Amino acid sequence: MTLREPSQRVSPRARLMWTVETLVQAVVLTVVPVVLVGPMDLFDVPWWAWPLWALVLLSYVAVVPSWRYLVHRWEVTDTAVYTQTGWWTRERRIAPMSRIQTVDHVEGAIARLFGLATVTVTTASAAGALEISGLDKEVARRLVDDLTVKADAVEGDAT
Amino acid sequence: MPRDLGRPDGARVTELARDAEWQRLDSRMLLVHPIRELIRFLPAIIVIALGSAASGGEKWQLIGVGIPVALGVMRYLTTSFRINGGRIELKRGLLNRHVLSTPVDRVRTVDLTSSPIHRVLGLTKVRIGTGTASTSDEDRIDLDGLPLDRARRLRTELLQRSSADDAVAPAAAAPDTPVLTFDPAWLRFAPLTGTGVVIGAAALGAGSQLLQTVGFWEWFDWDSLDAPGLSLAVLIPLLVLALLVVVSALAIVGYAVTNWGFRLTRDRVASTWHLTRGLITTRETTIDDDRLAGANVSEPLGLRLAGGARLSAIVTGLGRGQQGSSVLVPPAPRAVVEEVAGEILDSPEPLSAPLTRHGPRATRRRWTRALVPACVLAAAVASPVALNGPRWLLVGVLAVPVAALLARDRVRSLGHTLVAGYLVARSGSLVRRRRILEIDHVIGWNLRATWFQRRAGLTTLVATTAGGNQAVEVLDVPDDEAIRVAHAALPELVAQFSASG
Numbered sequence: 298m299t300l301r302e303p304s305q306r307v308s309p310r311a312r313l314m315w316t317v318e319t320l321v322q323a324v325v326l327t328v329v330p331v332v333l334v335g336p337m338d339l340f341d342v343p344w345w346a347w348p349l350w351a352l353v354l355l356s357y358v359a360v361v362p363s364w365r366y367l368v369h370r371w372e373v374t375d376t377a378v379y380t381q382t383g384w385w386t387r388e389r390r391i392a393p394m395s396r397i398q399t400v401d402h403v404e405g406a407i408a409r410l411f412g413l414a415t416v417t418v419t420t421a422s423a424a425g426a427l428e429i430s431g432l433d434k435e436v437a438r439r440l441v442d443d444l445t446v447k448a449d450a451v452e453g454d455a456t
Numbered sequence: 457m458p459r460d461l462g463r464p465d466g467a468r469v470t471e472l473a474r475d476a477e478w479q480r481l482d483s484r485m486l487l488v489h490p491i492r493e494l495i496r497f498l499p500a501i502i503v504i505a506l507g508s509a510a511s512g513g514e515k516w517q518l519i520g521v522g523i524p525v526a527l528g529v530m531r532y533l534t535t536s537f538r539i540n541g542g543r544i545e546l547k548r549g550l551l552n553r554h555v556l557s558t559p560v561d562r563v564r565t566v567d568l569t570s571s572p573i574h575r576v577l578g579l580t581k582v583r584i585g586t587g588t589a590s591t592s593d594e595d596r597i598d599l600d601g602l603p604l605d606r607a608r609r610l611r612t613e614l615l616q617r618s619s620a621d622d623a624v625a626p627a628a629a630a631p632d633t634p635v636l637t638f639d640p641a642w643l644r645f646a647p648l649t650g651t652g653v654v655i656g657a658a659a660l661g662a663g664s665q666l667l668q669t670v671g672f673w674e675w676f677d678w679d680s681l682d683a684p685g686l687s688l689a690v691l692i693p694l695l696v697l698a699l700l701v702v703v704s705a706l707a708i709v710g711y712a713v714t715n716w717g718f719r720l721t722r723d724r725v726a727s728t729w730h731l732t733r734g735l736i737t738t739r740e741t742t743i744d745d746d747r748l749a750g751a752n753v754s755e756p757l758g759l760r761l762a763g764g765a766r767l768s769a770i771v772t773g774l775g776r777g778q779q780g781s782s783v784l785v786p787p788a789p790r791a792v793v794e795e796v797a798g799e800i801l802d803s804p805e806p807l808s809a810p811l812t813r814h815g816p817r818a819t820r821r822r823w824t825r826a827l828v829p830a831c832v833l834a835a836a837v838a839s840p841v842a843l844n845g846p847r848w849l850l851v852g853v854l855a856v857p858v859a860a861l862l863a864r865d866r867v868r869s870l871g872h873t874l875v876a877g878y879l880v881a882r883s884g885s886l887v888r889r890r891r892i893l894e895i896d897h898v899i900g901w902n903l904r905a906t907w908f909q910r911r912a913g914l915t916t917l918v919a920t921t922a923g924g925n926q927a928v929e930v931l932d933v934p935d936d937e938a939i940r941v942a943h944a945a946l947p948e949l950v951a952q953f954s955a956s957g
Contacts, residue, residue, distance in 0.1 A: 298939050300903065301955040372953070379953050385907050391942075392900035392920075393949050421772075424927035425900040425920030 300389065303372035303379045310411045311369065311431025315362035317407050323354040371429045373440065375447065378418055380427045390427045395451040396420045400444045402437055416440050471609040472617070475539040478547070480532065484577045485601035489528025491573055497524045537599055539614075544584060546597055556597055562586045564747055564773040566611040568740040570604070575738065580607045584614070586773070608740075615728055615744055632721035632730060636785060636796050645787035646711035647704035648758035649766075655710050656703035715786040720796065729769075729800070731784070743782075747772040749897035749923050750878065751784065751797050753807070753890040760888060765793040769800070770893060770924035782924070797892070803876040806892040811871025811882055817912045818870060818932040823863045830859035862886075872930045874944055879919055881930040891928045895945045897921050903938060917941060 330350070333339045364384040372379045378397070381389045401417040408414060408430075414437035415430040432440065494501070501524075535548040539560065546556040565585035574580055584597040602610065716735035723730060727745035732738065750770040759765060767785035784800065785793050798804035837852030865885040872881045879898065882890040902918035909915065909932065917930040917938040930941070943950040 298936060298943065298954050300939050300950070300953055303953070374952055377949055377952065387905050387910065389903040390900065391902075391949060391953065393946070396899040420899050420920065421922035422899055422920035422926045424902065424918065424925075427900075 303370040303381050303389075305371050307366070307369045307371070307429065307431035308411075308413060308433040308436070309366070310413060310433070312362045312366045314407055314411045314413055314431060315365050316358065317410070319358045319361055321407075323358050326354060327351075366431075369429075369431060371432075373443065373447075378427055378444070380429055382428065382430075390425070392418065392420050392425060392427055394447050396425075397444065397448040400441050400448070402441045404434065414438075416444075418444065470613060471606060472539055472613045475537070475610070477540075478536045478538045480536050481599060481601040482579055482603055483532075484579055484603075485532050486529060487577060488573050488579065488601060489531050490525040491528075493524035493528045535600075544597060544614075546599070556595065558584075558586050558597060560614060560617050563614050563617075564744065565771070566614055566742050568604075568607050568611065570738045572736055574601075578604055580604050580740075582607050582610065611742055612726065615742060616726055632723050634719065634721050635729075635799050636718070636720040636792065638716065638718035638733075639788075639792075642715075642786065642788045643708050643711060645759060645762060645764040645789075646707040648762050648764065649707070649756055649787050655706045656699070659702075659706060711786065718786060720784065722799070729784075733783075733786075743769060743771055747923070748800065749921055750891070750893035750928075751800055751806075752892070752924065753793060753797060755790075755888045757886050757888075759787055763790055764788060765790045767793045767797055767800075768924075770891075770897075770921065770928075772897065772921070772923040801876075801878065801892060801894075803878075805876040806878045806880050807890070809873055809875040809880065811873050811880065812937070814870045814872075814914075814932055814937075815934050817914055817934065819867045821909075821912060821914065821932055822866045822870070823860075826859040826863035826866070827856070830855040870931060872933065872941065874941060879928060879930075879941070879945060881928055883929075883931045893919055893921055893928045897923070898945060901942045901946070901950070902927070903942070919945075 327350075330342075334342050361384055368381060368384055368387055370381045376394050377391055378394070379389070379391050381387065397418055398421055399419045401419070402414055403417065404414045412434050413431055414434045415428060416432060416437050417429075418427040420426065429437075429440075530550055531548075534550045535546075537544070537546045539545075542560050544558050544560060544563075548554050548556075563584055563586060567583040567585065568580045569583065570580040579601050580603075582599040582602055584599070586597070599607075713735045715733050717738070718733040719731070721730045722728075729743045729745065729748070731741045731743070748769055749772050752768045752770060753765050754768070755765045764787050765785075766783070766787045769782045769784050771782050785796050794804070794807050797807050801807075833855045834853045837849045841847065841849050862885050866883070869885060869888045870883050872879070874880070874895070877895050879893045879895055880890065882888065898919045898921060900920040902920060904916045904918060905914065913935050914932045915935050915938040917933050919928045919930075920926060921928065930938070933941070939950065939954060943954065
């Protein structure tokens with residue numbers, strides 16, 4: 298027996314959003330060492346380290362968003378929520394509807410540029426939150442409503 | 457209105473009924489607060505006293521002593537609480553009025569702590585635990601200062617009301633069944649846990665700090681330490697031995713102070729567990745059986761070699777921050793731990809059942825993960841030695857055999873099973889842990905796999921829960937076995953996402 302992937306993909310625009318996010322990270326990861334080595338002169342670095350570092354960051358920006366898009370999937374049934382996230386580390390999370398405590402809808406600054414949103418479903422366990430990022434704003438809205446109705450239909454205090 | 461929880465004789469007013477109106481804590485706290493404030497302000501008071509003595513003893517400066525006393529009285533006068541309309545409310549503060557309010561049915565644990573001053577006066581501090589994530593002292597519901605018997609009655613009634621509507625009749629004449637009582641022979645396990653080292657390190661740190669303030673190092677001269685006729689080869693082992701003795705002694709004292717008089721009892725009528733311990737400050741914890749999600753047997757290497765273990769509970773709503781409330785057996789012989797765990801879990805099987813191994817791929821992963829860093833380290837120290845570096849660096853090569861031993865042991869401890877309604881997972885070497893979680897308390901599954909794990913066909917299966925470490929991890933299980941376990945535990949949940957074949 299194996300676990301199949303969740304049925305739904307996130308919005309294709311998510312790739313753009315993740316590209317922007319990784320670019321921001323790459324810029325930070327460039328500026329910090331440049332400042333440390335240049336003006337602050339904290340340590341010496343051989344010249345070839347710079348192109349190597351640039352290559353690493355470039356491939357990070359080029360590969361990770363698409364990789365992430367291939368992995369990120371989600372599915373909601375009447376009794377459970379199932380997500381798959383990550384890239385290097387793939388994480389699948391399944392939570393029964395009866396254990397859902399809160400449903401959050403967040404539109405981050407970058408996500409907003411692309412009309413995307415993140416839905417986070419929390420359970421009573423700090424290790425058990427399910428996050429679906431890169432959802433189309435409208436899809437996310439409907440998902441939140443759907444989840445709220447479904448989670449309400451189940452009784453119990455969810456612990 | 458509060459449900460009538462009257463005792464069978466009916467004549468006695470229940471604790472909750474009495475607490476329905478705003479009331480102050482016990483008036484004997486008027487003694488406790490000033491003493492405590494005095495102790496806290498002691499350094500300042502000494503300085504003031506010395507100052508006044510030096511400046512010719514002007515008596516008015518002794519007013520300084522009055523301030524802490526006044527503060528204590530103020531605290532007593534401004535603190536009050538009531539339990540009414542299904543809520544516990546606590547008011548305190550003079551300038552910043554602080555009202556804390558929580559529903560009674562959120563109460564998860566009730567801890568009674570009595571410091572020596574409390575004990576002399578027959579008082580105790582009641583800490584009502586609601587499982588809040590807040591760690592601030594301000595948000596704690598502490599009723600500091602109730603008479604011991606009143607506190608105990610309050611605890612029973614609170615927990616009965618919170619453990620839902622199962623409408624258990626109040627304890628008629630149900631004597632607690634003792635499950636475990638302290639045995640001084642357990643003290644021998646104290647030096648084998650990490651706590652001894654921690655206490656020792658803290659003592660060393662404090663000691664050197666003190667010596668520094670006194671200016672000891674300024675006049676101390678290493679060269680004058682010409683121990684007659686003792687070479688370094690004798691002196692160093694001697695020092696190490698002395699250190700070991702000191703650390704062990706500290707560990708034993710620490711163990712005795714926290715665990716002396718350890719007593720675990722079970723109240724079958726109210727279905728709760730009571731735990732009492734402490735030599736100087738006594739502590740009573742009560743855990744509701746419904747919230748007991750499982751147990752955790754941990755065996756640090758030293759303890760394991762000596763045939764010992766310790767047991768803690770996984771309590772719903774009690775997170776990492778409140779580990780103190782969840783100790784079930786302090787370091788003690790393994791047989792004792794197994795017996796108590798059997799009692800707690802209503803079945804001896806989770807501890808004795810044979811575990812399913814994780815197979816050759818998980819074994820290989822343990823070995824590579826231990827050996828690769830060790831070999832890198834060995835190579836890193838060996839190369840400078842080859843280039844005429846100091847010889848003693850070669851000690852680093854020892855990392856390889858140590859890592860090998862570690863890997864072998866980690867392989868041996870890896871295992872999991874589903875038995876008697878519990879998920880059991882064991883792993884670790886330096887601290888081997890057997891985590892036992894009731895399947896009813898599993899509130900979700902996480903299946904995590906890195907690229908390396910996926911290539912090896914392994915998954916880390918995580919059962920999430922609302923207590924303890926929030927999760928129980930089954931490390932590096934073969935993929936199909938992970939799904940099988942998840943499915944066997946919660947069939948309806950997993951079946952809809954599984955594809956056969």
